[in-house]
Amino acid sequence: xxxxxxxxxxxxxxxxxxxxxxxxxxxxxxxxxxxxxxxxxxxxxxxxxxxxxxxxxxxxxxxxxxxxxxxxxxxxxxxxxxxxxxxxxxxxxxxxxxxxxxxxxxxxxxxxxxxxxxxxxxxxxxxxxxxxxxxxxxxxxxxxxxxxxxxxxxxxxxxxxxxxxxxxxxxxxxxxxxxxxxxxxxxxxxxxxxxxxxxxxxxxxxxxxxxxxxxxxxxxxxxxxxxxxxxxxxxxxxxxxxxxxxxxxxxxx
Amino acid sequence: xxxxxxxxxxxxxxxxxxxxxxxxxxxxxxxxxxxxxxxxxxxxxxxxxxxxxxxxxxxxxxxxxxxxxxxxxxxxxxxxxxxxxxxxxxxxxxxxxxxxxxxxxxxxxxxxxxxxxxxxxxxxxxxxxxxxxxxxxxxxxxxxxxxxxxxxxxxxxxxxxxxxxxxxxxxxxxxxxxxxxxxxxxxxxxxxxxxxxxxxxxxxxxxxxxxxxxxx
Numbered sequence: 001x002x003x004x005x006x007x008x009x010x011x012x013x014x015x016x017x018x019x020x021x022x023x024x025x026x027x028x029x030x031x032x033x034x035x036x037x038x039x040x041x042x043x044x045x046x047x048x049x050x051x052x053x054x055x056x057x058x059x060x061x062x063x064x065x066x067x068x069x070x071x072x073x074x075x076x077x078x079x080x081x082x083x084x085x086x087x088x089x090x091x092x093x094x095x096x097x098x099x100x101x102x103x104x105x106x107x108x109x110x111x112x113x114x115x116x117x118x119x120x121x122x123x124x125x126x127x128x129x130x131x132x133x134x135x136x137x138x139x140x141x142x143x144x145x146x147x148x149x150x151x152x153x154x155x156x157x158x159x160x161x162x163x164x165x166x167x168x169x170x171x172x173x174x175x176x177x178x179x180x181x182x183x184x185x186x187x188x189x190x191x192x193x194x195x196x197x198x199x200x201x202x203x204x205x206x207x208x209x210x211x212x213x214x215x216x217x218x219x220x221x222x223x224x225x226x227x228x229x230x231x232x233x234x235x236x237x238x239x240x241x242x243x244x245x246x247x248x249x250x251x252x253x
Numbered sequence: 254x255x256x257x258x259x260x261x262x263x264x265x266x267x268x269x270x271x272x273x274x275x276x277x278x279x280x281x282x283x284x285x286x287x288x289x290x291x292x293x294x295x296x297x298x299x300x301x302x303x304x305x306x307x308x309x310x311x312x313x314x315x316x317x318x319x320x321x322x323x324x325x326x327x328x329x330x331x332x333x334x335x336x337x338x339x340x341x342x343x344x345x346x347x348x349x350x351x352x353x354x355x356x357x358x359x360x361x362x363x364x365x366x367x368x369x370x371x372x373x374x375x376x377x378x379x380x381x382x383x384x385x386x387x388x389x390x391x392x393x394x395x396x397x398x399x400x401x402x403x404x405x406x407x408x409x410x411x412x413x414x415x416x417x418x419x420x421x422x423x424x425x426x427x428x429x430x431x432x433x434x435x436x437x438x439x440x441x442x443x444x445x446x447x448x449x450x451x452x453x454x455x456x457x458x459x460x461x462x463x464x465x466x467x468x469x
Contacts, residue, residue: 250258
């Protein structure tokens with residue numbers, strides 16, 4: 001890694017009951033770059049992603065060991081305020097999940113939870129977030145309409161706007177395009193490209209071409225292990241590990 | 254990316270190697286025609302031009318389709334990229350064969366001068382380089398390509414020596430000017446074919462290792 005590290009994992013292990021789901025993961029995520037995690041189903045990539053904002057805390061019988069740091073701050077210690085951690089590390093899920101509220105309220109929700117109630121300030125945040133999520137032009141005239149009336153792609157961009165509204169440093173995306181059509185997918189991919197000017201993006205995807213298109217770094221995971229982690233161009237042009245080669249050329253998975 | 258894709262990729266390599274061998278035979282036959290002043294053989298080389306073009310276009314189309322439909326990665330991607338370069342280099346080699354054949358027809362009936370200088374030796378060097386480069390592509394054996402730079406240097410040196418020798422003959426006896434000029438041109442074609450062999454070699458190395466190595 002040449003730039004500044006924002007998240008670093010060292011010997012990270014995770015168990016669901018007896019299942020050793022993450023095994024000795026060590027990696028550094030570079031600031032303001034996009035990192036993609038790829039690998040076959042069940043390899044642990046979503047689990048690893050969920051470690052980065054401690055979403056695994058919500059699952060019972062999970063045990064985590066090792067070291068995980070955000071800006072050199074221990075993320076796993078008990079004193080870490082999970083609410084503020086999730087403000088700094090936002091997440092976008094596979095299926096767009098807007099609240100059954102207006103477009104405006106969806107974006108204003110987070111800032112309100114964090115204590116912002118001034119209407120003008122909220123208006124500004126909503127506009128700025130929708131603009132950053134490339135949704136402003138399509139949604140400016142329907143801010144008070146239900147978010148559920150938006151198309152799937154628009155809903156997903158709304159979810160991204162909702163994440164951006166609380167000014168995160170890192171945005172985690174778990175298969176953000178798998179429920180979208182190719183045009184909506186292209187819009188999200190362009191958006192990811194713009195987002196990395198200000199944010200660090202970590203994306204889990206099954207679509208290898210997507211990983212190749214959007215990311216600067218790619219990690220290939222298999223059976224809970226991080227097999228190879230390198231610049232995306234190296235991974236897709238000439239990976240060092242045979243396992244990576246076999247996976248990305250479709251020989252297994 | 255399915256098994257179907259890998260079967261198609263294998264078929265592509267086989268067809269590209271057949272095309273490369275076809276182009277090789279055009280150059281090889283043009284050299285034989287030149288040495289033996291065989292007008293009929295030269296004609297067959299010229300006649301193969303259209304087939305060469307047809308093979309080139311068909312195979313390039315196949316490559317484009319494989320890329321568009323399968324979005325290949327890693328070695329699969331490098332194999333297709335390498336194949337495209339092999340097709341382009343082979344087409345050039347075949348066309349130099351055709352150009353040489355045209356010269357053979359041009360100088361038909363005129364005896365060779367200076368025992369053809371080092372042209373037969375040079376053509377042997379170049380043909381072996383092309384043969385090795387194609388074999389490396391077919392067998393994915395990069396060891397065959399060891400020492401390619403030195404072999405290319407030897408070819409360059411031969412071209413230089415043919416050039417000087419031709420100039421000397423022209424100065425001594427202006428009646429040799431036409432013949433000697435064609436010798437210089439053929440030497441130039443052979444030198445270019447040697448360069449194309451090096452390009453194929455470079456791309457086979459890229460296909461095999463993912464690394465870019467310059468052979469010069």
